[in-house]
Amino acid sequence: MDLMGMMGxxxxxxxxxxxxxxxLDNVLVDEQSTDGLLKVTITANRKIKSITIADELLEDKEQLEDYMILVLNKAIEKATKVNEAELDAVAKMDMPMIPGMDNLFK
Structure with a gap:
């Protein structure tokens, strides 16, 4: 086994x-409430880029808070999937197969 080659x-x-x-900072994930009143854009690294709130939501604080939680969680979930898929692809593509190491990437 070529240890130096593996380290490189x-x-x-x-x-x-x-x-x-x-x-992934430039890969944007959009999510919105079912009625389109709240829209969120985040990066695949899960950084919020923009939030758009329709005026009618401003009249109902509780509804707005519920929407924020729902839409942000959905956006984070989507972004996490993109993030993990991209990073897994890089790791699997380049990693030398070391016996027993393949379990680390599952």
Missing amino acids: KLKETQNKIEETKKR
């Missing part, structure tokens, strides 16, 4: 993972 490969994979994380 590991470093290369880490660099690709970092590049992917940076790229």
Whole structure:
């Protein structure tokens, strides 16, 4: 087993993972309430980029709070799936297969 080669490969994979994380800052995920009154855009790294609230929601604080929780959670869930899929793809593509290590990426 070529330990130096493996270490180099590991470093290369880490660099690709970092590049992917940076790229995911530019991947936007949109989510909205079923009636379209609340819209949220977040990055695949789960940073909120924008929130749009229809005027009629401003009249009902409780409804607005409920919408915020629902829509943000749905957006975070979507973004997490995109994020994990992208990072898994990079890790699996570049990782040398070390016996027993394949369980780490499941």
